[in-house]
Amino acid sequence: MVMGVAGCGKSTVGRALAERLGLPYAEADAFHPPANVTKMHGGVPLTDADRAPWLAAIADSIKDGGVVVSCSALKRAYRDVLRGGNPEAFFVHLVLTPETATARVSGRAGHFMPSTLVASQFAILEPLGPDEDGVGVDATLPVDEIVAKAISRMPTHRG
Ligand SMILES: Nc1ncnc2c1ncn2[C@@H]1O[C@H](COP(=O)(O)OP(=O)(O)OP(=O)(O)O)[C@@H](O)[C@H]1O
Numbered sequence: 540m541v542m543g544v545a546g547c548g549k550s551t552v553g554r555a556l557a558e559r560l561g562l563p564y565a566e567a568d569a570f571h572p573p574a575n576v577t578k579m580h581g582g583v584p585l586t587d588a589d590r591a592p593w594l595a596a597i598a599d600s601i602k603d604g605g606v607v608v609s610c611s612a613l614k615r616a617y618r619d620v621l622r623g624g625n626p627e628a629f630f631v632h633l634v635l636t637p638e639t640a641t642a643r644v645s646g647r648a649g650h651f652m653p654s655t656l657v658a659s660q661f662a663i664l665e666p667l668g669p670d671e672d673g674v675g676v677d678a679t680l681p682v683d684e685i686v687a688k689a690i691s692r693m694p695t696h697r698g
């Protein structure tokens with residue numbers, strides 16, 4: 540799971556990571572009910588209730604493993620739901636400042652997410668705890684370096 544706030548590079552890194560690992564890639568935004576996308580597009584942050592069916596669908600989709608998914612997974616409770624689908628889920632948190640995230644989201648054309656929502660993403664972001672399986676990586680590094688760092692920290696028995 541490639542996680543983090545809007546604009547951190549989840550889709551960019553997720554695709555590159557999947558290619559390097561020879562695994563399929565899935566975009567969690569594709570699991571949002573249309574109402575969630577409409578809400579975000581209108582500048583309103585999602586609530587826990589909005590995210591519940593979305594997280595349940597993603598959790599179900601990772602049951603068999605063998606896939607790279609980009610999913611914001613901002614709160615630990617959300618990651619708990621995802622781990623409920625697959626306890627071996629490994630999280631790569633792309634870490635960056637609110638300023639850089641805002642600049643990236645503002646500079647991106649054709650995406651539903653307005654940059655005004657970036658602050659709300661940081662407001663609820665809970666970084667990985669020491670007991671959570673995953674790694675935080677500087678999201679401003681070149682993509683291939685992020686991918687290499689993520690792979691170097693993945694448990695090898697999972698391939
Ligand atoms: N490592 C990087 N260095 C420089 N720019 C990057 C990097 N990763 C992503 N970007 C750029 O930042 C912008 C946001 O990236 P991307 O769409 O992958 O983020 P995201 O986390 O998937 O966003 P969202 O969740 O809002 O869809 C894009 O313009 C992308 O090209």
Ligand SMILES: O=C(O)[C@H](O)[C@@H](O)[C@H](O)[C@H](O)CO
Pocket residue numbers: 544545546568585590610611612613652660
């Ligand atoms: O939990 C959330 O609020 C959402 O998943 C957002 O993070 C966006 O869908 C994504 O980042 C696209 O910009």
